[in-house]
Amino acid sequence: METFVLAHNYQRPDVQLMADTVGDSLELALEAREIDADRIVMCGVDFMAEVVKTLNPDREVVVPDHRAACGxxxxxxxxxxxxxxxxxxxxxxxxxxxxxxxxxxxxxxxxxxxxxxxxxxxxxxxxxxxxxxxxxxxxxxxxxxxxxxxxxxxxxxxPTHHSLSPSDLRELCSQHPDATVVVHPECPPEVCAMADFVGSTSQILQYCEKKDVSKIVMGTEEGLAFRIRRETGTEVIVPGHMVCPDMKINTGEKVERVLEARHTPEPLRVELDPDIISQVEEVVEEMFRLTR
Ligand code: SF4
Missing domain, CATH: 3.40.50.10800 (NadA-like)
Incomplete structure (x- = not known):
């Protein structure tokens, strides 16, 4: 059975390394529309797997651990x-x-x-x-x-992004005065106002690439640091508490188990009501239509 593995930028390094595509939610949704494998493994949290299932209602969509759910x-x-x-x-x-x-x-x-x-x-x-x-x-x-x-x-x-306070960020900036400050827009407005750049995870990655930034203080989930360091060589400083426990439930071992299984255990298979699928599909396609 042909399997395609998608992973979000916040996944653990070993999971990212096993994926065919790593990206932010938009990139994963775009990729999900093009996949023609029989089975898709979505490494992220529940709502991401649901979007993939919506765009692939006739394919088997599975997750490495069904407990990974966005708080x-x-x-x-x-x-x-x-x-x-x-x-x-x-x-x-x-x-x-x-x-x-x-x-x-x-x-x-x-x-x-x-x-x-x-x-x-x-x-x-x-x-x-x-x-x-x-x-x-x-x-x-x-x-x-x-x-x-x-x-x-x-x-x-x-909870992960909201936990970053202006004083946390100020302290990190005083320890690293040479760093560029990049944050995700899920951070509080006062934190976004202090940043040199605000964007999604992939926009942050592109910013580091295009601007050739040598060092960043990063206000988003720490999983993105692995990809930025690996692909751009940028030094990344992340506040220690910016870890999403749900994103970390998936491990390389669990992904391997899913890939090796002949039959996916039921709780790992993503199932949605067909009416919900068609309603969500419209809402997702409307996004693509508006942003074409
Ligand atoms: S970091 Fe975790 S809790 Fe926060 S939005 Fe993403 S999945 Fe949800």
Whole structure:
């Protein structure tokens, strides 16, 4: 059976080294549309595997460990979004990729951190409900000031990125005054305001490559450091606490086990309701249409 392995930039080095493609959520979704292997192994967290399944409903999509679930995505339920939407009937709903398939099915369009500003700018509506990351919503609002961006739920955030405080960053910068500061837009707005560059994981990697940056203080999950060091030779300083426990559940050993298994154990197989698949597919394809 032909198998294709996808891995997110936050995965452990041994997992990244086993993958056919490593990337951010947008790159993985783009790649997932082109795969023609019988089986796809998605090394990341639950919502990433769901997007891959949506784009490959007839292929077997498997994960190395079914417990890898995004803490931020888990906190928002479809029912809550449906009710909130009713209070803002004139607003479009933009779902960050870090949401469950059921939540995406309630939205008008999906976005990733690489294209959130572009997606929101391209919509005809002036009012946007943005779920579930309040920090990314604030970043979008800053760059699309002519629209009203309403974050939902209240206090929605990624625990890993939200844990980076301005004082943590100031301290690291004082220890490394020669470093360029790059952060992910899931970080708090005050942290983003201190950075030389704000972008998705792959945009950070491209920034280091293009600008030939020799040293960075990096405000995102530490897994990206491996790829940046390996591909650009940039020295990377990461705050010690920026580790997403869910992203680290997958290991090279677990990926190997999945690759060697004749039959994938049921909990590792990604299954979605066909109605949800078709609704999510529309929301994902709308993102591709708006950002073409
Ligand atoms: S880093 Fe944050 S947003 Fe990404 S999977 Fe972990 S908890 Fe979710």
């Amino acid at each position: 931020m995505a888990m906190r928002l339920r479809a029912k809550e979004l449906r009710e909130f939407r009713r209070e803002h009937p004139d607003a479009a709903v933009v779902a960050y990729v870090n949401t469950s398939a059921e939540v995406k099915a309630e939205a008008d369009v999906m976005c990733t951190s690489a294209n959130a500003v572009e997606v929101v700018s391209s919509l005809p509506e002036d009012k946007i409900i943005f779920v579930p990351d309040g920090n990314l919503a604030a970043w979008v609002q800053k760059h699309v000031p002519d629209k009203e961006v309403i974050p939902f739920p209240e206090h929605g955030c990624c």
